[in-house]
Amino acid sequence: RQRIIRNSSFAGLAALLFFSIVVMRQRNKVKKEKERAEKSERFKQQFLTNMSHEIRTPMNAVMGMTELLLDKNPRADQFGYLDGIKKSSDTLLHIINDILDSSKIEAGKIELEQSDFSLSETLDQVKQMLSFRAEEKGLQLITHIDENIPDTLIGDPVRLNQILINLGGNAIKFTEQGRVVLEVEGEEAEPRVSHLTFHVTDTGIGIPKEKMQTVFESFSQVHSSDSRKFGGTGLGLSISKQLIELQGGKISIESDEGKGTTFSFSINYPSGS
Numbered sequence: 001r002q003r004i005i006r007n008s009s010f011a012g013l014a015a016l017l018f019f020s021i022v023v024m025r026q027r028n029k030v031k032k033e034k035e036r037a038e039k040s041e042r043f044k045q046q047f048l049t050n051m052s053h054e055i056r057t058p059m060n061a062v063m064g065m066t067e068l069l070l071d072k073n074p075r076a077d078q079f080g081y082l083d084g085i086k087k088s089s090d091t092l093l094h095i096i097n098d099i100l101d102s103s104k105i106e107a108g109k110i111e112l113e114q115s116d117f118s119l120s121e122t123l124d125q126v127k128q129m130l131s132f133r134a135e136e137k138g139l140q141l142i143t144h145i146d147e148n149i150p151d152t153l154i155g156d157p158v159r160l161n162q163i164l165i166n167l168g169g170n171a172i173k174f175t176e177q178g179r180v181v182l183e184v185e186g187e188e189a190e191p192r193v194s195h196l197t198f199h200v201t202d203t204g205i206g207i208p209k210e211k212m213q214t215v216f217e218s219f220s221q222v223h224s225s226d227s228r229k230f231g232g233t234g235l236g237l238s239i240s241k242q243l244i245e246l247q248g249g250k251i252s253i254e255s256d257e258g259k260g261t262t263f264s265f266s267i268n269y270p271s272g273s
Helices: 002-070 076-107 119-136 157-173 226-230 236-246
Strands: 115-118 140-145 152-155 179-190 193-202 250-256 260-270
Touching (some): 002 076, 076 236, 119 157, 119 179, 157 179, 157 193, 157 260, 236 250, 236 260
Parallel strands (some): 140 179
Antiparallel strands (some): 115 152, 179 193, 193 260, 250 260
């Protein structure tokens, strides 16, 4: 009986020792995999930052020199080539900026400003930047701000500009005729804080119901051919959604396939001085 008890104790100790070794190995494996993943993520972020910087420097030079040549009254055929270079450069720089912004948001390195800004000036800048693309396609570009909204607000005008450019540019891209409307509605959320709702409405191709849940995913396109036909990375809507949520807001979408789409987002802004 004593021998059986002793052997059972040895077997139990051996099993416990074996189990402890397995657990320790598993923990070490998980720890190493976590460290490897974190190291890989840091390397990816650093690589994207460095590459974006290295690509943007010559791109800015190409764009600058193209502008200079366009100012020298080139011949009609030369103007066509230079205009093509300019548009291609703008598109490439937009793609680079999207990739860098997506990388920064992923890494949690986006910092939001809190400064006084003019809502009407911000919307005017957006309209000015989008008007050329709208005119090229023969589209009406309309902006409207509710009269009861204070013009001076506190927030990040650069990020608001970026969101509206992304949504407005998308609307123009997928609209062949009709109009694109940027509208701002407001109500008082609490004393000296305005709850603003921005609507970007187009009369474009619309989005199928089964695709509406995926449009905010990174690298997502409604149709597989959209990237070739319309250009872009599929990052614009994803970045816009994340920037809105970083400011405590929400974005929604309504669409009727073949008739148009409305993107709406809301953000609270304190009144400025």
